[in-house]
Amino acid sequence: MTRFTVNGRPADVDAPPDKPLLWVLREDLGLVGTKYGCGIAACGACTVLVDGQAVRSCVTPVSEVAGKRVSTIEGLAEEGPQAAVAQAVQRAWIEAQVPQCGYCQPGFITAATALLAQNRAPTEAEIEAALTNLCRCGTYPAMRVALRRAVELTQKGQG
Amino acid sequence: MARSLTRRLFLVGSALVGGALVVGGGLAWRRLDGAARHRPATGPGETALTPWFKLTPDNRLVVFVPRQDMGQGILSMLAQIVAEELDFDWARVTAEQAGIHPAYANTIVLADGSPPALRGMMENVAKLIGVQMTGGSTSVRDAWGAMRHAAAAARAVLVEAAAARWQLPASDLAIERGIVRHAASGRAAPLAEFATDAAARALPGSPTPKPPAAWRLLGTSPLRLDIPDKVRGVARFGIDVRPQDTTDTTGGLLYAAVRHIPLVRGELQDVRWPGGKPPPAVLHEVRGRDWLAVIAKSWWEAERALGQAELVAGGASATTVSSARLRAQYRAVLDGEDDPKKLPDLGRPIRRVFNAYGDPDRALAAAAEKARFSADYAVPFLAHVPMEPLNCTARIREGKVDVWVGNQAPTIVQWLAAGVCDVPAEAVTVHTPWLGGGFGRRFDLEVIRQALACAKVTDGRPVQLIWSRREDIQHDAYRPMVAARMTATFDAAGQIALWQHEMVGPSVSKSVMGRMNPMLAGDYPPDVTNAEGAMHLPYRFAHFRCRHAQVDLPVPTGYWRSVGNGYNAFFVETFIDELAQAMKRDPYLLRRELLAEAPRHRAVLEAAVSAARWNAPLPGMGWGRGLALAESFKSIVAMVVDVEVIDQKVHVRRVVSAVDCGRALDPGNVRAQIAGGAIMGLTAALKDAITLEEGRVVQSNLHDYPLMTLAECPHFETVIVNSGAALGGVGEIGVPPAAPALGNAIFAATGKRLREMPFRLT
Known part of the structure; x- marks a missing residue:
């Protein structure tokens, strides 16, 4: 057990x-x-x-x-010290219409949340070092837009 | 059952070999005749005026989408087309997967693959067999005929019904955001209030859809309906299916893991377990022709148990085939070898001319040695690698079969399950959840066969069968290895006289259809997918010939996003760059000149070059800029790639594209698909190959079949050229120009001409 x-x-x-x-x-x-x-x-x-x-x-x-x-993705934005950051990340992800097939997205959103919860102003290099997940549909360009927006929202304290 | 299945599959196959080549356009929705009278099931107070949507009492529009969404956004896109015709408020629109019915047949994918003389016949065949299929970038083009006209017809009867009730002329009524309005009197009511009345009226046979100038939704990018659920992690993929059934007393879902013999071809002869029997976690063993599945209460336990099994291969195994050997035999075929004894892995090639004009033989004979230019190219096998590994959940209980599977052709899944389980097709329910990527991979039926074989031994308990990533990479139906010899001759003025494209490769359609049904693996009609992107070029030459030598491979091959266009664009667009260099011409200006008779292509090329500032200086040493142009699926894409090469390592910095797909119905999604396709093409060019050694695939997971990462992803800009031409496809068109534009950029940076993928600088 x-x-x-x-x-x-x-x-x-x-x-x-x-x-x-x-x-x-x-x-x-x-x-x-x-x-x-x-x-x-x-x-x-x-x-x-x-x-x-x-x-x-x-x-x-x-x-x-x-x-x-x-x-997990089911509770990321609901509960825990990262919840507000996760809300910002998810909002940014929806605004930028990131997902295509969507299968890899929970992993990316979780990794992005972990990064932004620990570092409110990550550099491009820090983002790239933290987000080493793989996406086959090629959603990276939209993800970059979403990440910039998520940083903005997190700094403003908005979810 | 078996014979009729074979016949139906043969008709599908005969059409598919053509690929999706010709735009249908203008097909009235009435072409579906009786099938158009089909109405999906509705709840209390709901009305379905056509097969494709219903109105709810609270004035919501529910669209039934008969195509599968693998990330291309088709669920939302087709809902957007219907919502436009009905002038519905996007916030009140939802979409669901449609069931299986002939009304939902994709007639474009079948009819357009056929030779022109057979098109009419194939359209009728498509109606008769009614195959729902998602592929060939045809979904929007098909819906543009049927679904859009049906929505326009429904709009007409809804307005008529409102006019009749209000006793006002229909021409004085307008629909705004799902509300019927009479401006003069201020009367207004939700569309749904007239749905019952409208259902009693005859739908007009030739409705007039809205002109583009009146569009409010099309041409914009409202939030895709699938995105919020995917972001919140609640979208359910095939692998997430958990059949819940309160009447189920069998104990619930079981899991199956599967392992194939390590060879690409052969049969499973024996299974050896340590101690002579499988570990206790294994509830059942199921054996297939070349695979073993074990069923357990946990997939992880089933997979772990399989790790202990030794699979003994036998039969006509291809134990010696290797990529190097295949390459050598391909080269021999290009050199003219026809003797099957010298081509032990390929057999006697079938040589065909797919297109020719002018007098190629005379042009070749006339050209002096120094007026000829020739180069050989090659691409390796490629795996699809959708992020969601293949899986299928099946349940066979009380004469009913349920199949949950991410698939690209639910009708064929239904036929297969009916045949395997010996039940009528009506007893089979195919559930299509979200597809975690497709790219052509989910046309294959093997995983469904395996899941059904497992479900047969579990006494009605559902079984979810999942392939590990290792199985996925080692037992894919690969994009084929193809080799090409490109030849040009120059005339006395130094201009290109002859363009000749010769290539060697298998018929992918024959391989796909042969796996669906081995009876179809014999003689096969010419496979136009081999030559798409090569046989009709927008460039004009005095003499032209496209030849193909079709060989049989001991390796299964499959449709891979953009199919033949993917590798042919690499051959064509690299070779033209080589010619520009040989002729000391700017690669852009040479292409532009050869496009004298192709104004749409020329406009796209100019748009890309202008957006990329083709002649602007590059930032520094080691940088290079390359260009490529490719038409596929009736759309045209030009791509300019900037690279920086540092210590022999290629960094793709920027990709600027221009696209003409007729009209961009959802420009945001068009940009997403161009970038996604380009990333897939760049990934193949920079990173990946499936290689064979001693009959086995060398690569086994994402560590040795790597994908592009966020850090490696270039900056994208995409210009949309709305030419207003007939609609083209969008889901695959980003792939073809990416690899050649990249290779040409690397040449510009380094002077190294890369003729084989994946690119190696050292």
Whole structure:
């Protein structure tokens, strides 16, 4: 039994300790917003926050998050110290109409939220270093617009 | 069942080999005859006036979209077309996936692939078999005929109904944001109030859609209907399907993981487990021709269990094929080799001339050695790699079959499931969730076959089968390896006399159809997709010939975003750059001169060059600027790429495009598709190849089949040229010019001519 919190709620999971957090979220907890893309931490579609840090849940054994706070796309803008930043990021993402197929977007939005929650004025280089997720549709140009807007909204304290 | 399935698939296949070449345009929605009387299911108080939408009592417009959205935005786009004709307020419009019905057939994708003489016949075939299909960048062009005219017809009867009730002339009524208004009296009522009356009236056979000058929604970019859910993470993809059914007493969803034999061709002969049996997590084993699936309560556990299985391959395995060997045989075919003994992996090539004019043989014979210029090009196999790995959820219970799958042809999915499960097509429900990318990959049916095979052994429990990324990369139906030899001759004045495009590659359509049904894998009609982007060029020469040598590969191939246009644009647009260099001409001016008879292409080229400031100095040493022009799917794109090469590493800095797709119905989405397509083309040019060694694919995941990242993504500018010409496609057209424009820019920067993808500078 592994105990942790997901989006502010306690979770008790009866899964093998080496089962990746990604599959615990999707199969045991029914939280399917976090996506499987590669299974080797290369694409970032599975990005979640663990105690506020962006981690790739496909290579994170569930035992590693025992006692920790996990935030997924379902709760990112609802609960936790990053919620206001996540609201700003999501608003900017909608304004810039970023998604195409949308599959990689929860991972990007989560990674962007983690960055902006820790650094309200990231440089272009800091953004590029933090957002190493992969998108096959090629939404990067719209994402750049959204990221600039999200920084603006975060600095103004608007979600 | 099997025979009729074969016949229907053959008709589809015969049409698909043509690709989507000819614009249909102007097809009245009445062409659907009886099918147009179909009405989707409605709730209390709701009225469906056509197959494509309904009005709700609270005056909302719900559009039923019979195409699949894989990121191209088609769900929202088709809703926008309907909302425009009905003058609906965008905030009151929603869209849903339509069910399967002949009314929703994509007649453009079938009819337009056919040779001109057969078009009329294929249109009738399309009506008869009624295939819903998303591909060939045809969805908007198809809807422009049927859906738009149906909406215009509905508008007409709604206004008539209002006029009758109010006893006013219809010509005095106007619709604004979903409200019917009579300006003089100030009377106003929501459209939905007249829906029941309107349903009793006959729809006009030749309705008049709104002229572009009257558009309010089309030509703008309202918030795509799919975007908020995708941003909030609540959009459900195939992999997220969790069939909920209160009557289900079977224990709920099971998961299946699948592994293919490591060889690209062969059969599964045996499975060896350590200790002679699978791990306890495995509930069932299911074996297919070249794959093993295991079913467990968790996909992760099923996948982990598969890691212990040894798959023994047998049968007619291609254990020795390699990319290097294929390349050598391709080269021999280009040199004229026809002997199948010398082409062990390819067999005897079928040589065809796809187009010719002038007198190419005489031009070749007349040209002295120094008046000839020839260059060989090649592209490798490419994987599609949609971000959502292939998956399918299936349930077989009480004679009913449910299939949840991201697909590009639900009608064919229904036929397949009916055949596999031996039930009538009506017993099969195909659910199409959002597609996490498609790019042509989700035409393939294998994952559906596998999921159905698994669902047969679980006593009515639904099974979700997911391919790991490794399976996806190693067992794709790849964009084919293709090699080309481009030849030009010069006349006495030093101008280009002959343009000859010769290439070697497989028929992708034959491979696709052969996998759908092995009975279709025999003789196959000429595959025009091989030569699209090569056989009809906007450039004019005195002599022209496009030749293709079709070979059979031991590797499955598939449609890959932009299909033949993707590699042919690389060959054509690189070669013309080489000719410009040989002729000491500016690559832009030479192209412009050759476009004397192609004013639309010329305008697009000029728009891109002007926006990119073609002649403006580059920022510094190591920079280069390149150009390419490509028509595909009836749209034209010109692209100017700026690169900086530092220590042999290519950095793409800027991509300036101009596009003429007739009219941009959603300019924001056109820009997104151009950038997305270009990024896919640049990624292929800079990074990727699927290579074969000893019958196996070398690459296995995104670490060795990498994708472009945000940091590597150039700055994009896209100019839209609204020529008003017939509509062209948008979803694939960004791909073709990207790689050649990049290669030409690298040449400008370094003097290195790159004739093979992926580009290697060292």
